[in-house]
Amino acid sequence: MEQNMREEIIKYDIKVINAFKKYGQNNVFNGLNMSVKSGSIYGLLGPSGCGKSTLLQCILGVLPLDSGCINLQAKSVDDIGYMPQDVCLEFLLTIKEAFGYYGSLYRMSKINIKNKLNELNKFLHLPDLNSYISEISGGQSRRVSLGISLLHDPKVMILDEPTVGIDPLLREGIWAEFEKMVREQKKTIIITTHYIEEANKSDCVGLIRNGLIIEESPPQDILVKYGTDTLESAFLKLCSDQISIIKEVDNTIQVKEKSQPKITMGSGNVHFYRIKALLKKNVRICSRDYLLLFTLIVIPLMQTFNFCLAIGVPFKDMTVAYKNDEINILDCQYSNFNGCIFDKNSNQTMSCIIMNYLSSHNDYKLVEVQDREVAEASINHTKYIAFLYFPKNYTSGLAKYINDRKYFDLESGIFAHITNENILFRNQITTDVLQSINYLIMEALKSCSNNPISIGVPLEFNNLYGKDVKSIANGIVSFLVAVVAFYFPSIFALSIMMSEKFDGLLSRSMFAGVKILELIISLLCITTVLILIQTGFACFISYFLFLNPILITNGLFVYVLLLLLLGWIGFFFGILTAVTTTTKLFGVYVVIGTAMAQLILSGAIWPLEGQPQLLRQVSKLLPIRLGGNIMNDIALKGWTLDHPSVITGTSLAVLYTILLILVLIILGKIKKDLWVILK
């Protein structure tokens, strides 16, 4: 009765009742009870791994209990200041900027942040406020971390080992400040610590062992109760009574009832001021991460230049061996090409025309060889891409071929041995030799006043569309732009989200009220600007510097829309990869592998028409293929949004974006540790 009355008078800011929690088979709490009085310092002690951090996170509502109740007297995140065990701060911010960021999350004015920072600095002795967090020591970063937890003047402070790595003198000062806050401002503080002498200064000490708080009293009471001079010897005595404690544990009945605070990391409204703070922070971080900037800006630029300089450009300096028994090539310049080759007295050497054609049109390096067999054999050693042999009677043979084919002897024609190592080399030399012969026959017929058309094929080729397409590159450059649009945003999202998750940045921001959606919106804004910059450069280089053909129609609006959609698909894919993979490296492998597979299957390297039916159907639906193909049609065929294929493709791209968002939402509901590491 008396006990109950006392309970009613004393106010508790935190009460944990019959808490059970396990990780797999590892029981961390076995019916743990804990009471933290308002306006007091509670020192939570216990051996490493006994569950101190787990308890704090259960109190904050981050980790779910298996059963039990936790009551935390706080109306909003503003009432709580949490300092995690790890530093969890953005290394690329200065101390001042980090305080500014968290201050703006708590809606503090600039002047308020400045004043509070000065106040905290007096007892935390922070280093130069303009130093980057990456440049300060471990102990200094912990003091910054502590300062950030106290910045918004919270009512309840939950501090996980705030004084680790801090020198004894500073520790004294920090504890004095804690005591002052409790006495003068009626704050409530829970501190976990390994330093038992520190716990002496608490109003109440709780000792965790075997999943229970085995002692919870003011330090003086503990000393009296166990008849010792120090807390350390009291605890040693307590621990020697472990067997009875374990018996107690075994007898504890687990109640299935469960209730926990929901104010931190919970759902809530999206606020613009937090998006603005996140935007400012992330822009700062990105602009200082030179490696990321290099990857996001310079690499796409370089790759576009590389593509334009290296793909689809006619081959140069290919070495072609020849043996000309008709004429010494040096004498070609003195050759007479006047008159008709059908004249019996004609002394023309038409092989010169082919040789001149090849050397002048395509930068072939013509190398004369003395021995036909040696030249033919050397093709196998990739020394020459082709060997051309002109027999002694080439011109007279040609005259017979044109005039009366039944007298033509195959032995008097050109012998061409062409490498098969690269089909493109083979096609180019074959086309060039055929064109040179065609040219030669036309010239020969003209010189004999015959109608050149008489020997031509009755066929006329015309362009259906894309009359400006002159090379392979012209027809696939949109795929390159599509790759840039998809790949780099996914790398960006992956790298930022991985840091947010694995470095504990997001969870720390969430303790200050940030919602996942707010972070995603802020990152999406930065990504959109990045997509426009990256693809803007890629388009400028491809279409304006290297003059790949593009039709100026109102379809270009859809082209830009598709670039944005591809970038957003890449962005959400990067986010999904970041939250579902366990290491940055693995995430990078997934993103690179996916982009590479899409590029291979996109039809840019080899048309989809060559793929097996089933694979082709899959390839058609891959984002890079889908976007790149429509962008190609817009650029070369002038298609606009009223074309059914453009409507279907664009709708599919919108659908992919929505699908990825849905997958993230569903996964977030199923997997509790999708966005933050729960530990």
Ligand SMILES: Nc1ncnc2c1ncn2[C@@H]1O[C@H](COP(=O)(O)OP(=O)(O)OP(=O)(O)O)[C@@H](O)[C@H]1O
């Ligand atoms: N995410 C997790 N998955 C599985 N086991 C975990 C996880 N996090 C913690 N544990 C285990 O739970 C127990 C309690 O861990 P916790 O970090 O709460 O201990 P602690 O008392 O804070 O330790 P320390 O003083 O060393 O920080 C440990 O045995 C730990 O191995």
